[in-house]
Amino acid sequence: MQKLSFREKLKDTAVGVGDSLKGSAFWSSIFRPGSPFRKGYTDSPRNRSYVVMNNVLYHLHPVKVKRHGVRLSYTLCLGGLSFFLFIVLTITGIWLMFYFRPTGELAYVDIQALQTSVAFGSLVRNMHRWGAHLMVLVVFLHMSRVFYHGAYKAPREFNWVIGVILLFLTLFLSFTGYLLPWDQLAIWAVTVGGNMAGYTPVFGAQLKFILFAGLEATAATLLRFYVLHVLFFPFIIVIFMAIHFWRVRKDGGISGPL
Amino acid sequence: MVDIPEHLLLRSAEARAKALGISVEQALAEMKGETEPTVVSKEPEIEEAPAAEVKEEAPAAEVKEEAPAAEVKAPAKKVDSPEEVDFAPEVKVTQRLLTVVKAKPIQKSVSVPVDKVNTWPHLMLPEFIALMAMTAFLILISAILQAPLLEEANPNITPNPAKAPWYFLGLQEALSYWDPQIAGVMIPLVVGMIGFMAIPYVDRNPDNNPSKRKYAILMYTFFLAGAGTLTVIGVLFRGPGWNWTYPWIDGIWFDDLLDWVNFLGDGH
Numbered sequence: 001m002q003k004l005s006f007r008e009k010l011k012d013t014a015v016g017v018g019d020s021l022k023g024s025a026f027w028s029s030i031f032r033p034g035s036p037f038r039k040g041y042t043d044s045p046r047n048r049s050y051v052v053m054n055n056v057l058y059h060l061h062p063v064k065v066k067r068h069g070v071r072l073s074y075t076l077c078l079g080g081l082s083f084f085l086f087i088v089l090t091i092t093g094i095w096l097m098f099y100f101r102p103t104g105e106l107a108y109v110d111i112q113a114l115q116t117s118v119a120f121g122s123l124v125r126n127m128h129r130w131g132a133h134l135m136v137l138v139v140f141l142h143m144s145r146v147f148y149h150g151a152y153k154a155p156r157e158f159n160w161v162i163g164v165i166l167l168f169l170t171l172f173l174s175f176t177g178y179l180l181p182w183d184q185l186a187i188w189a190v191t192v193g194g195n196m197a198g199y200t201p202v203f204g205a206q207l208k209f210i211l212f213a214g215l216e217a218t219a220a221t222l223l224r225f226y227v228l229h230v231l232f233f234p235f236i237i238v239i240f241m242a243i244h245f246w247r248v249r250k251d252g253g254i255s256g257p258l
Numbered sequence: 259m260v261d262i263p264e265h266l267l268l269r270s271a272e273a274r275a276k277a278l279g280i281s282v283e284q285a286l287a288e289m290k291g292e293t294e295p296t297v298v299s300k301e302p303e304i305e306e307a308p309a310a311e312v313k314e315e316a317p318a319a320e321v322k323e324e325a326p327a328a329e330v331k332a333p334a335k336k337v338d339s340p341e342e343v344d345f346a347p348e349v350k351v352t353q354r355l356l357t358v359v360k361a362k363p364i365q366k367s368v369s370v371p372v373d374k375v376n377t378w379p380h381l382m383l384p385e386f387i388a389l390m391a392m393t394a395f396l397i398l399i400s401a402i403l404q405a406p407l408l409e410e411a412n413p414n415i416t417p418n419p420a421k422a423p424w425y426f427l428g429l430q431e432a433l434s435y436w437d438p439q440i441a442g443v444m445i446p447l448v449v450g451m452i453g454f455m456a457i458p459y460v461d462r463n464p465d466n467n468p469s470k471r472k473y474a475i476l477m478y479t480f481f482l483a484g485a486g487t488l489t490v491i492g493v494l495f496r497g498p499g500w501n502w503t504y505p506w507i508d509g510i511w512f513d514d515l516l517d518w519v520n521f522l523g524d525g526h
Contacts, residue, residue: 045376048376048378048379049376051378051382052376052377052378052382057382061377061382062377063376063377064374064375064376064377065374065375065377065380065381066372066374066375067373067375068373069381070375070380070384072388077384080385080388080389081388081389084388084389085392104411108410108411111407112407115407123397123400123401125405126399126401126403126404126405127396127397127400129405130396130399130400130403130405131396133424134396136425144478144482147457147478148468148475149466150465150466150467150468150471150474151466152461153458153463153464154464156458157458160458161455161458164454164455165455168450168451174425175423175426178423181407182410182411183406183407183409183410184408184409184411184412184415184513185406185408185513185514186411187411187412187413188416188417188420188421189420189421189422189423189514191420192420192426192430193423193426196422196426196429196430196433196438196442196443196446197442199438199439199442199443200443200447201439201443216413217411217413218413255466256466258467258468
């Protein structure tokens with residue numbers, strides 16, 4: 001009998017361990033029937049349905065979708081990418097919160113320290129900032145795509161309204177985050193933006209006062225924007241996103257074909 | 259010929275004999291093809307409904323199979339005569355046809371067949387690839403381009419120009435033309451928020467084919483071009499004192515893009 005080389009023996013062991021792990025009750029308890037990660041998965045129409053049906057993603061996707069909708073050129077994945085960027089921003093944002101204290105004395109120092117003495121601090125901060133700009137852009141492009149396809153028409157009228165609310169919430173999230181580095185760029189951009197809100201007729205001065213927590217951008221504004229940025233607006237936008245995604249399904253999935 | 263069991267043959271011969279008013283033997287002989295089949299030109303009187311059924315079928319079959327021309331005349335004459343147009347002339351009709359209701363389901367089925375594909379793998383795989391590509395792109399630009407961090411915030415030193423985030427720069431540009439109540443409030447609030455939400459309720463054209471909604475597309479493209487132009491002017495063409503500057507001569511006066519400008523080697 002031919003003697004197995006060490007490499008072959010190692011391969012056999014690895015395959016054996018993998019098989020017994022996939023066959024274990026523990027593994028089967030994680031992956032529900034129909035999961036492609038389960039032992040003995042075969043590609044069949046029945047199993048393709050199970051992959052979605054027995055998956056948490058069933059909350060987002062139906063088992064079958066219109067053929068024209070899966071063409072990349074139809075949606076360019078813009079809605080999905082908006083949601084994905086929100087998730088990326090949440091993850092990087094939570095990470096940034098570990099290193100940031102929103103006070104007039106510490107905010108700027110913390111950002112400096114983040115960039116110079118925290119591992120991957122600069123990269124994560126850049127991802128959060130460019131990702132935020134990208135999200136504004138992608139959400140806007142998503143809206144334009146929906147408009148050009150006439151996808152806001154009955155029965156999808158109200159989902160368009162929710163979409164516009166989501167666009168504005170995205171802008172508010174981005175704008176409140178803009179102040180947090182507490183540098184000259186941040187404070188003066190927010191001053192310009194907040195002054196625009198002050199031009200609102202009738203209650204403009206009051207609105208500006210509430211926004212700035214005073215008459216101009218100060219350390220109190222920093223704390224206010226911080227709370228709005230990390231708690232208030234994410235909370236609101238998640239609720240509206242849930243309704244938005246639910247309505248996409250209820251209104252009959254993707255619109256079209258043209 | 260197929261062998262027909264004797265008792266079945268006998269039974270049908272009896273029925274035939276009864277129907278045509280002949281003897282069972284004769285009926286049997288006719289069925290076996292031994293003698294000429296009897297054809298009744300005038301159907302006998304009916305006493306009972308069940309008998310009528312048998313009688314009606316028998317001659318009809320007979321006529322079709324081997325109808326000699328002369329014998330067909332009798333039923334044909336019947337149809338011609340106006341008083342016998344009824345569908346069952348011999349039976350006394352006790353009901354009339356009032357109306358014809360077309361066979362239609364009570365519940366209208368609205369589902370039309372749609373060409374669909376399985377979400378897995380035809381949608382989820384491209385989606386996954388798009389997410390991976392986006393992640394790669396984001397990490398790449400984050401590794402190359404540094405987010406700006408200027409000097410610490412100082413309310414006493416106003417930079418010139420002071421610019422809003424890029425998505426508000428179109429508005430800031432509009433503010434330099436019009437009254438702030440119009441440019442700062444009416445445009446974003448009335449046009450931007452309420453106007454956009456109202457689009458599906460204003461545009462009642464049910465078509466979604468671009469060739470059938472040229473006006474809507476024109477309007478949106480016009481808005482897009484206007485907002486885009488104002489934003490680009492605000493970002494690239496405005497310098498100190500909000501005066502017009504050319505980015506290729508005076509540089510870009512927008513600190514958010516500091517590293518992009520430095521990266522391209524054209525900073526001011």
